[in-house]
Structure formats: structure tokens, C-alpha cells
Amino acid sequence: MKKEIYITDYNCITPLGFDVPSNWNALLEGKSGVALHKIIENQEPFYASMIDSEKLENEFKRFFDGAQNDSMEFTRLEKMFLLSLKPLVEKHPISNETAFVLSTTKGNISLLKNQNTLPEGVFLSGLAQKIADFFEFKTKPIVVSNACVSGIMAIAVAKNMIQAGKYKDAFVIAGDEISEFVISGFNSFQAIGTEICKPYDKNRDGINIGEATAAVYITSELSQNEKFSFKILGDSAINDANHISGPSRTGDGLFASIRNAMTEAQIQTEKIDFISAHGTATIYNDEMEAVAFNRMELQNTSLNSMKGYYGHCLGASGLLESIISMESALNNTLIPSKNFEETGTSQPLNIIKENQPSEIKYILKTASGFGGCNAAIVLEKC
Numbered sequence: 180m181k182k183e184i185y186i187t188d189y190n191c192i193t194p195l196g197f198d199v200p201s202n203w204n205a206l207l208e209g210k211s212g213v214a215l216h217k218i219i220e221n222q223e224p225f226y227a228s229m230i231d232s233e234k235l236e237n238e239f240k241r242f243f244d245g246a247q248n249d250s251m252e253f254t255r256l257e258k259m260f261l262l263s264l265k266p267l268v269e270k271h272p273i274s275n276e277t278a279f280v281l282s283t284t285k286g287n288i289s290l291l292k293n294q295n296t297l298p299e300g301v302f303l304s305g306l307a308q309k310i311a312d313f314f315e316f317k318t319k320p321i322v323v324s325n326a327c328v329s330g331i332m333a334i335a336v337a338k339n340m341i342q343a344g345k346y347k348d349a350f351v352i353a354g355d356e357i358s359e360f361v362i363s364g365f366n367s368f369q370a371i372g373t374e375i376c377k378p379y380d381k382n383r384d385g386i387n388i389g390e391a392t393a394a395v396y397i398t399s400e401l402s403q404n405e406k407f408s409f410k411i412l413g414d415s416a417i418n419d420a421n422h423i424s425g426p427s428r429t430g431d432g433l434f435a436s437i438r439n440a441m442t443e444a445q446i447q448t449e450k451i452d453f454i455s456a457h458g459t460a461t462i463y464n465d466e467m468e469a470v471a472f473n474r475m476e477l478q479n480t481s482l483n484s485m486k487g488y489y490g491h492c493l494g495a496s497g498l499l500e501s502i503i504s505m506e507s508a509l510n511n512t513l514i515p516s517k518n519f520e521e522t523g524t525s526q527p528l529n530i531i532k533e534n535q536p537s538e539i540k541y542i543l544k545t546a547s548g549f550g551g552c553n554a555a556i557v558l559e560k561c
Contacts, residue, residue, distance in 0.1 A: 181342050182341065182342050182399045183399065183410055184337075184338045184341050184342060184397060184398070184399055184410065184411045185397065185398055185399070185401060185408040185409060185410055185411070185561070186334075186395050186396070186397055186408065186409045186411065186501075186505065186558070187396055187397075187398055187401065187405045187407065187408045187409075188267050188270060188271065188395065188396040188405075189267075189393070189394060189395040189396070189502045189505070190263050190264070190266050190267055190393070190394050190502075191263060191391060191392065191393040191394070191499055191502055192230070192235075192259050192262050192263045192354075192391060192392045192393075193212060193228075193230065193389075193391040193489055193492075193499065194212030194228050194229060194230050194231070194389070194390075194391075194489070195210060195211075195212050195488065195489070197234075197238055197262060198266075199502065199506060202503070202506075203503075203506050203510070205488075206488060206503065206514050207512070207514070207534060209515075209517070210488070211228070211375070211487060211488050211517060212228035212229070212389065212488060212489055212490065213226050213227065213228045213375050213376070213387050213389070213487065213488070213489075213490050214226065214227075214228075214229075216229050216357075218357060218359065218362060219359050219362060219363075225362075225371060225373075226372065226373075226374060226375050226376070226387045226490075227357055227387055227388045227389065227490055228387060228388070228389035228390065228391075228488075228489050228490030228492075229357055229389075229390060230259070230356075230390055230391070232255065235255065235258060235259065235262075236258075238262060239253075239258045239261070239262060242261075242262060242265060243258075243261060243262075243265075251309070251313065254287050254289070254290065254300065255289075255356060256286070256287055256289075256306075256354060256355070256356045256392075257287070257306070257309065257310065259354055259356065259390075259391075259392040260281075260310050260352055260354050260392050261310065261313065262392070263352060263354070263392040263393055263394040264310070264314065264350065264352050264394045267350060267394050267395075267396050268314050268350065270396075271348070271350075271396050271398075273314065273315065273316055273317065273350075274317070274347065274348075275317045275318070276318075276346050276347040276348070277316065277317070277318060277346060277347065277348050277349065277350065278318055278321060278337055278340060278341070278345070278346040278348070278349035278350070279307070279310075279311045279314075279316040279318060279320045279321065279349070279350050279352075280320070280321045280322075280323060280333045280336055280337050280349055280350070280351045280352070281303070281306065281307040281310065281320055281321070281322050281323070281333070281351075281352055281353070282322075282323045282324070282329040282330045282332070282333035282351065282352070282353035282354075282494045282495070282497075282498060283303060283306070283322075283324060283329065283353065283354055283355055283493075283494040283495075284324060284326060284327065284329060284355055284493040284494040285355055285358065285360065285361055285493065285494075286301065286302075286303045286306045286324075286355075287300045287301050287306055288301065288358050288360045288361070289356070289358045289359075289360070291360070292359065303322045303324055304320070304322060307320035307321075307322050308320055310352070316350075318346070321336060321340075323336055324494065325416075325548070325550075325552050326493075326548030326549045326550055326552050327457070327491070327493055327494070327496060327497070327546055327547065327548030327549070327552075328416060328497060328546040328547065328548045328552045328553060328554035329353065329493075329494040329497065329548075330353040330393070330494055330495055330496055330497025330498035330499065330500075330501070330546065331414075331416075331497035331498070331501065331544060331545075331546045331554040331555070331556055332416050332497075332554050333351045333353055333497075333498065334351060334395065334397070334411065334414070334497075334498065334501065334556055335411075335414035335415075335416065335554070335556060337349035337351050337397045338397060338411045338414060339414070341397065341398075341399050342399075347398070347399060347400065348396070348397060348398040348399070348400070349396075349397045349398075350394065350395075350396055350397075351394065351395050351396075351397060351498065352392065352393065352394040352498075353392065353393050353394075353494050353495045353497065353498035353499070354390075354391065354392030354393065354492075354494065354495045355390060355391075355492060355493035355494045355495050356390040357388050357389070357390045361388060361493070362388060365386065365388060371385050371386060371387070371388065372384045372385030372386055372387060372460060373385070375387060375487065375518055376459070376460035376486050376487055376490070376491075376518065377460055377487070377518040377519060377520070377523075378456075378458030378459065378460045378465060378484035378486050378487060378516055378518070378519060379458060379460075379465045379469070379484065379516065379519055379522065379523055379524055379528060379530055380460070380518060380519050380520055380521060380522075380523045381520075381521040381522065381523035382520075382521070382523065383460040383461070383462065383465065383523055384460075384462075385460060385461055386459045386460055386461055386486065386490070386491045387460075387486065387490035387491065388490055388491055388493075389486075389489045389490025389491055389492040389493075389496075390490075390492055390495070391489060391492040391495040391496075391499050392495055393495050393498040393499040393502055394498075395498065395501070395502065397411070407505075407509055407560075407561075408561045409505050409508070409542075409558045409559065409560055409561065410558065410559040410561055411556060411557075411558060412443070412444030412445070412446065412541075412557040412558065412559050413439070413440040413441060413442070413443030413444030413445075413446070413556065413557040414440050414443065414554070414555065414556045414557075415435070415436045415437075415438075415439030415440040415443070415554065415555055416436060416552065416553065416554040416555075417431075417432045417433075417435040417436045417439070417553050417554075418432055418550070418551045418552050418553070419431045419432030419433075419551040419553060420432075420551050421551045422551065423549065423550060423551075424549050424550075425463055426463055426464055426467040426547055426551070427467060427551070428463075428466075428467065428470070429470060430467045430468065430470040430471030430472075430474060432547070432551055432552070432553035433467065433468060433471035433545060433547055433553040433555070434470075434471040434474045434475060435553075436545070436553045436554055436555040437471065437472075437475050437477075437543065437545060437555045438475065439555075440543075440555040440556055440557050441475075441543075441555075441557055443557075444557035444559075446541055446557055448475060448476050448477055448480075450540075450541050451477065451480050451541050451542075451543045451557075452480070452481070452508075452537065452538070452539045452540055452541050452542065453480065453481050453482070453504065453507065453508070453513060453537070453539050453541075453542050453543070454472070454477060454480050454481070454482040454483075454542075454543045454544075454545065455482075455483065455485070455500050455501065455503070455504035455542060455543070455544045455545070456468055456472075456482050456483065456484050456545055457484065457496075457545055457546045457547050458483070458484020458485075458486050458516065459484075459486060459491055460484075460486055460487075464547060465523065465524055466524050466525060467547070468524075468528075468545070468547070469524035469525065469526045469527075469528050470525075470526055472526075472528060473526040473527070477543070478526065478527050478528055478529065479529050480529055480543075481513055481529050481531050481537065482516070482528055482529055482530055482531065483513070483514055483515060483516035483530065483531045484516050485499070485500045485503055485514075485517075487516065487517030487518040487519075488517055496546065497544070497546045497554070500544065500546075501544050501556070501558070504542050504544055504558070505542070505558065505560075507539055507542075508539035508540070508542060508558075508560045509560070511536055511537060511538055511539060512534060512535070512536060512537065513531045513534070513535045513536075513537045513539070514531065514534060515531045515532050515533050515534060516530050516531055516532070519532065539560065540559060540560050541557065541558070541559055541560075542557070542558040542559075542560075543555060543556075543557055544556050544557075544558065
């Protein structure tokens with residue numbers, strides 16, 4: 180019999196707040212971190228969800244006073260990671276059997292600007308080791324970097340390695356920041372929207388890039404001190420091998436990921452109370468998701484995308500949105516899919532349009548990304 184694996188703690192750093200309660204209250208009020216920002220010289224401002232750097236610096240100094248005077252200097256992204264993880268490591272002891280998993284797509288890619296050689300900090304393994312060393316983790320860090328499904332896959336990696344007996348518990352962190360490299364990449368695919376994104380809406384025209392870090396604590400051993408717990412019932416990641424940047428038109432990869440995760444979870448379609456979907460607001464992604472959800476007969480299940488609040492936070496999105504979905508379950512409240520007005524997919528979806536009370540026990544979280552990657556996890560509120 181497999182070990183039961185739980186998420187029992189989490190935290191996040193986003194433009195809407197530097198802890199989960201701040202983020203939750205902002206979402207209840209319908210606030211969005213998306214605004215016009217001028218990020219690249221000689222380019223017009225565009226919509227993105229960006230953390231205020233001055234506020235970040237002040238918060239870092241407040242919690243890590245003197246840290247940079249030791250032997251380490253920290254990049255902006257590393258400061259975001261440290262702030263998201265600190266409250267968790269203060270409550271849960273790190274042992275020789277504790278895993279440390281980092282999810283990111285680009286890491287410290289900004290360090291490459293104006294450099295003739297590769298700085299050490301640009302390597303994802305080096306970034307993970309630096310964070311691990313700071314908090315004195317005793318095991319070798321694990322890096323998950325698989326485009327925009329990375330955050331969900333990091334949860335799955337931690338869960339499966341604990342079940343396999345490799346570790347007893349794990350800290351999982353995920354994060355990316357807005358950079359010229361990332362913006363240029365999405366621009367090359369003509370994927371960035373000209374206005375605030377509208378997932379699944381008829382008038383959607385592309386994504387807004389966002390930035391955030393998030394952290395969760397995962398364990399197989401529940402204590403009486405836990406304020407909450409969510410059992411990770413099932414997970415799956417499938418590549419549809421369709422195109423480097425275009426999703427399968429038939430939703431094959433996402434459909435298979437959901438089916439496999441629900442099979443492991445031993446959950447039937449009608450048991451799922453809520454879907455936290457990927458919903459990037461690009462023409463093809465949202466259509467593909469609608470097809471996949473209908474193939475799984477989930478078209479009537481309440482669904483939202485958080486991209487209208489946070490933008491697309493790349494490697495952080497799956498973990499951040501999982502945290503928000505768990506907050507929804509704890510507060511028995513469904514958050515609307517911001518900016519959705521009129522269905523823009525060929526197949527129906529039950530898009531949440533306003534804050535509404537709901538008993539949420541079983542959550543399906545999905546994600547899809549470049550290269551044809553897709554992932555899904557099923558969570559149960561205990």
C-alpha cells in the first residue's frame with residue numbers, strides 16, 4: 180500500500196502580496212497585479228504582473244538583515260525565493276531525509292545580460308544549491324525545469340520520491356522573474372497580448388507575463404500541529420509531441436495527464452469539485468484545454484484561470500495556482516476567472532464568473548507548456 184503524501188504548509192511572494200493571506204484577500208476583492216510596465220528600452224510599455232522591486236528589497240532587509248554581508252550576494256529572484264521559503268523552514272525541521280526541490284524555467288537568466296562569459300549563478304543547479312546552502316539543507320537539491328508545467332511536476336516529483344522511500348519530507352519552491360530574455364521569447368511567438376489577458380474569452384489575444392515565487396511543504400507524517408492538510412492523490416505528466424510551441428489540437432497530452440492522475444487518485448469525474456486550469460488566454464491553448472476537459476467529461480465542473488490576476492508566472496504558475504486552489508478549498512470559496520465575459524472556445528466550459536460559496540473537497544490542477552508538455556495533479560482536502 181502506497182504511503183499517503185500531504186501538503187501541510189505553503190507560502191507565496193507575488194505582486195498582490197508577500198504572504199498567502201494578503202494574496203487571498205486581494206483575490207476576494209478582485210484585484211489584479213497586471214498593469215502597464217516599460218521593461219525593455221525602445222519598446223512600448225505592455226501589460227505584465229511585476230513585483231515592486233523597492234518593496235521586495237525592503238521586505239528582504241526586514242527578514243534577512245545582514246544576510247548579504249555574510250559570504251553571499253543575492254539576485255532579485257533569489258531574494259524572492261528566500262522570502263517564500265523562510266516561513267516554512269522556520270516551522271518544519273530539515274533532516275538528512277528532507278528533499279529540496281526547485282522549479283523554474285529560466286532561473287537567473289538576467290545574469291546573462293552584457294556578459295561575455297557564463298556567470299556561475301546562471302546555472303539552475305547552482306541556483307538550487309545556493310538556496311539549499313543558505314537554509315542548510317543536507318541533501319542534494321533536485322531541479323525541475325520543464326517549461327510551464329514545472330511547478331506541478333515539482334509537487335509530483337516530491338510526492339513520488341517520498342512514496343519510494345527516498346525521503347521523509349520535502350520543501351518545494353518555484354519561481355521565475357520577468358526578464359528581457361523571457362519577453363523576447365514570447366514576443367517571437369506573437370503570444371503576448373495587447374491588453375489585460377482574458378482566459379477562455381472570445382476576445383482573448385494573448386498572455387501577460389508575470390513573476391512570483393511559491394513554496395510548499397510536503398510530508399508523509401502528519402502531526403497534530405498542522406492547521407490543514409491536502410492529500411496528493413494522483414499525478415501525471417504527458418508530452419503530446421505536437422509542436423515546439425503549439426499544443427495538440429485534440430488535447431491528447433492534457434487529456435492523458437488528467438486521465439492518468441485521476442486513475443491513480445481513484446476519483447471519478449463527478450467527484451471533482453473544482454478545476455484550477457492553465458488558461459493562458461492564447462487562442463490555441465485555451466481551445467486545447469476546452470477539448471481535453473470535454474473529452475474527460477469535465478465541462479460542467481467549476482473552472483477558473485488565475486492568469487488575469489497574476490499573469491503567466493512560468494515555472495511558478497503551477498505551484499502558485501495550486502496554493503490558491505487550496506486556499507479556495509479552505510475558505511469554501513470559488514474565485515472567478517478574471518476578465519472572462521463571453522465563451523471563446525468551440526466546446527463549453529463552466530467558467531466561474533463571480534465569488535461564490537462552494538464546498539470543495541477534490542481539486543484538479545492542470546498545466547501545459549511549450550514543447551508539448553502537460554501535467555495534472557489531484558488534491559483532496561482532509
